[in-house]
Amino acid sequence: xxxxxxxxxxxxxxxxxxxxNVSSNGGEASRPAIxxxxxxxxxxxxxxxxxxxxxxxxxxxxxxxxxxxVLCKRVExxxxxxxxxxxxxxxxNVKIVGLPEIKASESASDTTTLCLSLFQAAGxxxxxQDIDIAHRIPxxxxxxxxxxxxxxxxxxxxxxxxxxxxxxxxxVTASSTGLPADCTLENVKLFDHLTEQVQxxxxxxxxxxxxxxxxxxxxxxxxxxxxxxxxxxxxKLKTLDxxxxxxxxxxxxxx
Numbered sequence: 079x080x081x082x083x084x085x086x087x088x089x090x091x092x093x094x095x096x097x098x099n100v101s102s103n104g105g106e107a108s109r110p111a112i113x114x115x116x117x118x119x120x121x122x123x124x125x126x127x128x129x130x131x132x133x134x135x136x137x138x139x140x141x142x143x144x145x146x147x148v149l150c151k152r153v154e155x156x157x158x159x160x161x162x163x164x165x166x167x168x169x170x171n172v173k174i175v176g177l178p179e180i181k182a183s184e185s186a187s188d189t190t191t192l193c194l195s196l197f198q199a200a201g202x203x204x205x206x207q208d209i210d211i212a213h214r215i216p217x218x219x220x221x222x223x224x225x226x227x228x229x230x231x232x233x234x235x236x237x238x239x240x241x242x243x244x245x246x247x248x249x250v251t252a253s254s255t256g257l258p259a260d261c262t263l264e265n266v267k268l269f270d271h272l273t274e275q276v277q278x279x280x281x282x283x284x285x286x287x288x289x290x291x292x293x294x295x296x297x298x299x300x301x302x303x304x305x306x307x308x309x310x311x312x313x314k315l316k317t318l319d320x321x322x323x324x325x326x327x328x329x330x331x332x333x
Contacts, residue, residue: 161273161275164273165273165276165300168270168271168272168273168300169234169237169299169300170210170230170231170232170233170234170237171228171229171230171231171237171270171271172228172229172231172237172240172241172268172269172270172271173226173227173228173229173268173269173270173271173272174193174196174226174227174228174229174247174266174267174268174269175226175227175265175266175267175269176223176224176248176263176264176265176266176267177192177193177196177224177227177263177266178224178252178257178261178262178263179214179224179225180192180256180257184214186211186212186213189212189213189214189227190206190209190211190212190229191206191256192212192255192256192257193209193212193227193229194206194209195254195255195256196247196250196255196263196266197240197243199250199251199254199255200240200243200246200247200249200250201243201246202239202240202242202243203239204236204239204240207232208231208232208233208236209229209230209231209232209236210230210231210232211229211230212227212228212229212230213227213228214226214227215227215228223265228271240268241268241270244267244268244269247263247266247267247268248263248264248265248266248267249263250263250266251263270297270298270299270300272297272300273300276297276300276302278318279302279315279317279318279321280295280297280302282318282321282332282333283295283302283304283315283321285333286304286321286325286330286332286333287304289331289333290330290331291306292304292305292306293305293306293307293308294308294312301314301315301316302314302315302316302321303315304324
C-alpha cells in the first residue's frame with residue numbers, strides 16, 4: 079500500500095515539474111527552475127530505502143493492530159463487567175423525586191429518616207435497619223424543586239415492598255413525615271434507580287414505542303419491557319443490541 083502511494087507520488091510530480099519549468103510570460107519556455115530528471119532521480123535513489131522501511135515495519139504494524147484489537151476487546155469486557163456490577167448494586171436502590179428537603183443543609187442521616195417516615199406513612203412495614211443510606215444527588219441540568227434522593231436498602235425485599243406502594247407515595251401528608259404542614263408531597267414519585275446505560279436504553283425504547291405504536295414500556299429490576307397490546311407478550315430488553323435485533327426481526331424502524 080505504501081509502495082503504491084510512493085509510486086503515485088512520483089508520477090504526480092512529473093506534470094508539476096513540467097509546469098514549474100514554464101514561465102507565465104506567454105507560456106514560453108524559460109530556464110528550468112527545477113530539473114525534472116534530478117528530482118525524479120533523487121526520488122528513485124531513496125525509493126529502495128523507503129520500500130525496505132515499509133517492508134520491515136509491516137510485521138510490527140500488524141502486531142500493533144493485533145494488540146490494539148485485544149486491548150479494545152478487553153476494555154469492552156471490563157466495561158460490561160462494571161455495568162453488570164452496577165446493575166446488581168442498583169437493584170437495592172430506589173430513586174425518589176419531588177421529596178421536599180427537611181433543611182437546606184440536609185445530611186444523609188436526615189434524608190434517611192425522611193425516607194423511612196415516607197415509606198412507613200405509605201403503609202410499608204420497614205425498619206431503619208432495612209436502609210443502608212439515603213442521600214440527595216445532584217441533577218445534570220439545573221431544575222427547580224428539591225434534589226432527587228437515592229435510597230439504598232440492605233435487602234432487596236425491602237426495595238420490593240417500597241416499590242409495591244410507589245403509586246401511593248404522593249398521597250402521604252407532609253405532617254406524617256415530619257415535614258412542615260405547608261409542604262406538599264403531590265409531586266413525589268418513586269422509580270427504580272438505573273445506571274446511565276439502562277437510562278439510555280429506556281429512552282431509546284420509549285422512542286421506539288412511540289414511533290411504532292406500542293402501548294406499554296416499563297422498567298423492572300433494571301430490565302426494560304416492551305408490549306404492543308394488553309394481550310401480547312412482553313419483550314424483554316437488556317441491551318441496545320436486544321432492541322436493534324427485535325426491530326430487525328419485526329422489520330420496524332428503530333428511531
